[in-house]
Amino acid sequence: MTDPLTTTDDIETYLDATREARLESYKAFLRIPSVSGIPAHAEDCRAAAEWLADSMRTAGLEHVEVCETSGHPVVYADWLHADGAPTVIVYGHYDVQPVDPLDLWTSPPFEPVVVGNRMLARGAADDKGQVHLHVMAAAAVLATRGAFPVNLKYVFEGEEESSSVHLDGWLEANRDRLAADVAFISDSGFFDGNLPAITIGLRGMMYAQIDVVGTAVDLHSGQFGGAVQNPANALAQIIAALKGPDGRIHLPGFYDDVRTLTDADRADLAALPFDEDVYRTELGLAALVGEVGFTTLERRGARPTLDVNGIWGGFQGDGAKTIIPAHAHAKLSTRLVAKQNPTKIFEALRDYVAQVAPPGVTVTTTYIHGGEASLTPTDHPATQAAVRALRAVYGTEPVFIREGGSIPVTAAFDHVLGLPVVLLGFPQPNCNAHAPNEWLSEANFESGTRTIARFWDELAAMRR
Numbered sequence: 087m088t089d090p091l092t093t094t095d096d097i098e099t100y101l102d103a104t105r106e107a108r109l110e111s112y113k114a115f116l117r118i119p120s121v122s123g124i125p126a127h128a129e130d131c132r133a134a135a136e137w138l139a140d141s142m143r144t145a146g147l148e149h150v151e152v153c154e155t156s157g158h159p160v161v162y163a164d165w166l167h168a169d170g171a172p173t174v175i176v177y178g179h180y181d182v183q184p185v186d187p188l189d190l191w192t193s194p195p196f197e198p199v200v201v202g203n204r205m206l207a208r209g210a211a212d213d214k215g216q217v218h219l220h221v222m223a224a225a226a227v228l229a230t231r232g233a234f235p236v237n238l239k240y241v242f243e244g245e246e247e248s249s250s251v252h253l254d255g256w257l258e259a260n261r262d263r264l265a266a267d268v269a270f271i272s273d274s275g276f277f278d279g280n281l282p283a284i285t286i287g288l289r290g291m292m293y294a295q296i297d298v299v300g301t302a303v304d305l306h307s308g309q310f311g312g313a314v315q316n317p318a319n320a321l322a323q324i325i326a327a328l329k330g331p332d333g334r335i336h337l338p339g340f341y342d343d344v345r346t347l348t349d350a351d352r353a354d355l356a357a358l359p360f361d362e363d364v365y366r367t368e369l370g371l372a373a374l375v376g377e378v379g380f381t382t383l384e385r386r387g388a389r390p391t392l393d394v395n396g397i398w399g400g401f402q403g404d405g406a407k408t409i410i411p412a413h414a415h416a417k418l419s420t421r422l423v424a425k426q427n428p429t430k431i432f433e434a435l436r437d438y439v440a441q442v443a444p445p446g447v448t449v450t451t452t453y454i455h456g457g458e459a460s461l462t463p464t465d466h467p468a469t470q471a472a473v474r475a476l477r478a479v480y481g482t483e484p485v486f487i488r489e490g491g492s493i494p495v496t497a498a499f500d501h502v503l504g505l506p507v508v509l510l511g512f513p514q515p516n517c518n519a520h521a522p523n524e525w526l527s528e529a530n531f532e533s534g535t536r537t538i539a540r541f542w543d544e545l546a547a548m549r550r
């Protein structure tokens with residue numbers, strides 16, 4: 087019987103011997119408050135980038151560079167001596183989400199501590215923990231074997247949590263240097279407790295704002311009510327027209343480019359361990375709703391949605407104020423699936439809103455941001471290499487999942503660089519990413535490192 091946690095003896099011995107040192111290094115990285123969305127933390131983001139670059143040099147990676155962008159730097163490194171073997175881009179991000187509400191943390195977010203078997207800190211899972219796993223896996227392979235079986239190009243960015251604003255430009259500008267066969271993204275997680283999972287689909291996004299304007303100032307609702315259009319009522323009418331009670335979105339052409347779920351896709355999703363009642367109860371809801379004719383997992387990951395994210399206008403203070411508001415506004419997002427195009431969806435929204443808007447108000451629809459969905463076939467050789475690596479380390483069959491969220495860089499690798507993308511990450515689904523008390527289990531920290539090292543071996547068998 088082989089121990090399922092055994093990678094190969096040499097790497098195993100190295101990882102055992104360096105366990106304490108790796109944990110200390112992980113903590114040191116987590117102590118840097120690299121919150122990309124808060125300008126006061128710009129120097130901390132740079133410090134995290136420099137720390138990462140140093141640890142990559144120590145690991146034995148080459149051409150390590152802290153690359154300037156107009157925002158936070160990208161850390162690049164490579165190792166390119168596996169002639170004839172595939173080349174992989176490894177992506178992760180060293181920036182983190184803000185930490186508020188601070189009073190809900192059981193210990194300070196940038197003072198990592200191990201509680202039980204969990205490392206507790208902002209970024210422990212998303213995504214500094216995973217970036218760290220990659221660097222430690224590289225150190226382990228180079229220290230024990232002196233070479234990788236594949237060529238590696240590491241791209242660790244510092245703006246993922248603030249929309250990766252400068253990454254596309256950097257990828258474009260470095261297109262030649264980034265030539266590769268596949269991208270490996272570690273910014274996702276496991277499924278249902280601690281079930282090894284490969285994320286094959288991520289939804290895209292189209293985010294927009296609707297502004298409805300009536301008069302220059304609020305009007306007396308007694309003097310003018312009944313004579314003029316009310317922007318808040320008008321906005322409510324517009325929003326109500328966007329989606330039916332059956333969950334279908336009414337924008338003309340909205341579903342035209344949606345890739346139909348095959349019977350096999352539906353069978354894969356149906357086979358996942360997912361208890362709808364538990365899911366509903368954990369949310370504290372009386373019912374789950376969504377597009378008729380699809381299961382909850384299908385609706386959450388493989389079908390597009392439209393949701394109002396915020397709505398405001400008029401009087402919102404205590405008590406009563408009898409006005410017809412001068413203006414009203416809503417922000418809304420659509421989560422898109424392959425092959426929907428965000429620009430096309432925005433145009434459909436803009437035209438439809440103009441069509442359903444009642445008279446007597448000026449309505450403007452503005453595009454805020456968008457990104458395409460991505461979908462990697464389960465039978466792609468790189469996906470299958472990930473399956474074999476997970477199977478070898480965890481001794482269990484991994485599942486394929488589709489995430490409802492978006493990782494903009496996935497679409498960038500897919501569309502800017504034309505690369506198939508393997509999404510493999512090691513946090514558990516309840517790791518509190520973006521929330522207080524974020525954590526990663528020590529067990530997954532260790533097994534994740536081993537899986538990555540094993541993945542390079544499995545991938546080496548993949549031919550270009």
Ligand SMILES: [Zn+2]
Nearest residue numbers: 212213246273
């Ligand atoms: Zn992330």
